[in-house]
Amino acid sequence: MKRVVVGLSGGVDSSVAAYLLQQQGYEVIGLFMKNWHDDSVTISNECPWLEDSNDALLVAEKLGIPFQTVDLSEQYKERIVDYMFAEYEKGRTPNPDVLCNREIKFDVFMKIALSLGADYVATGHYCRKGEIEVDGKPVYQLLSGIDKNKDQSYFLCQLSQEQLSKALFPIGGLTKPEVRAIAAEMDLVTAEKKDSQGLCFIGKVRLPEFLQQKLRPKDGLIVEVDANQPVYTNDQPAEGSIQEQLAVQAAPIRYSESMGKVVGKHQGAHYFTNGQRKGLNVGGTPEALFVIATDVETNTIYTGQGHHHPGLFRKALYIDGPEVHWVRQDLTLASGQTMRVKARIRYRQELQDATLHQFENGLYVAFDEPQSAITEGQFCAWYVGDELVGSGVISE
Incomplete structure (x- = not known):
């Protein structure tokens, strides 16, 4: 019997994930992550961690699985909060949810889970995992969730093969209404609970007030x-090399x-x-x-x-070399190579037709149609079919 540690967040998705794994014959352990929390910037009663950890405990009791809380606030502050302040200070807009998955859930948390003898870590993300063979070795795929309204593959766009190998996404093949129906059928306390909208595991935060802790207001x-x-x-004439043309479009x-x-x-x-x-x-x-x-x-x-103002739109974006990340390392482009993909520059954006152009110093993503509000610090993720194959932090 394989052992799985489920990140029980106190929401309906992770609750049902734990139940489904139990049904599949896994030995399931529930862990609640207590991350950085500051009441001074949290909107009152919006997703306070205490209520969430209590709901997670009630779900664990109902399913009859062991449960404990792990305090990751120190690592969260260091890896997420400090990073956010530094990025905002530079005038960039970070995505803490993507970072939280890469740095906390599938790194710090995963190491704790593995130390408890777990074979896998499971979360309530709406995405799927595939496995294929390339040159005789297993390669893991990050596939979009069946529910197109809820697909959360974008938030996992920075995961590595090693992280994916140990990850399970039990609800990725279900729609949100199906997940709620299972929770209701099982009489789980989270069945009707609203989705949390805040920063990953912090709850709903007033961003300006959160930022004002470090970044002083200035007229x-x-x-x-x-x-x-x-x-x-x-309009610059289409002169020079393709790299020079892309540099103009992305600037x-x-x-x-x-x-x-x-x-x-x-x-x-x-x-x-x-x-x-x-x-x-x-x-x-x-x-x-x-x-x-x-x-x-x-x-x-x-x-x-x-929202049609020309200042909002650009045809291309640039990702600096060290920031280019391939989930599917076997598909990594060499300098001078191109690839047709579907890409998105924010969660929930419809996938856009684009071409990747890899050069010595970095990667350009050239869109077929101009894109609104390309933002430095955010992540661009690219897909082949319904598989997320790579991503990167937008440099400009």
Whole structure:
């Protein structure tokens, strides 16, 4: 009987994952991760960890499986929270959920599980794992979940072959309504529980207040750039090598205050991200203002009216060499090679047709259609069919 440690989060998905594994004949142990928690920035009563750990305990009791809580707050602060502060300070927008899976659930947590004699670690993610043979060796696949509304493969885009080899995703072949139905049938306390929306295992956090712990508020200007600004009509001729053309397409526009008009003030450029609409507090424009760029050096936010504003769109993005990660290492591109893929630059985005171009220093992702709000620090993930094969942190 193989032993599996399930990360019981106190939600319905991990509860049903534990039940299904039990049904499949595994010896199941439930562990609840207590990660960094700070009440001063948590929205009151939204997913407090105490309630979650209690629900996880009740599920474990109902299923008759051993249960314990592990405190990973120190590692979480070091690997996730400090990283987030550092990224925001640079004017980038990190994705803590992707990092949490790579650094906490499938690293720190996985090592604890293996020390308990576990063969596998299971989570309630909506994705699937496949296994094929390449050159006589097993290769593990990260496949999207059957429920297209809930597919969470994107959040696991940084996993390695070693991590995948020890991972199980029991609910990846089910839809959310099916998962809830199983929980209700089993009379699990989590059956009707709402999905948590917050940072991975922290709960719902007010991001500006969270960031203000380290990044002091600082008054700056909000500049509106007109859609007819000449900078948008400077179409560079398609000259030079393909690498030079891609570099031009991927390069963000460098704005200056003279390109627009001052329409308001803000509390700090590092609290804002590309494509953001809320929190600007500037009224009186025919269409809503969207953030098209932030400059943490000058502490300026550049905005444009409407979600079709040309400042929001780019045709390509660049990933620096060390940041390129292949889940399927056997598919790694050599310099000069290309690959047709489907890619997404944020969770829930529809997959977009794109071509990968690998060069000596890094990788360009060239999209068939211009993409809105490509954001430094976020992850771009690419797929072949329903398999996520690689990802990387967007450098520009």
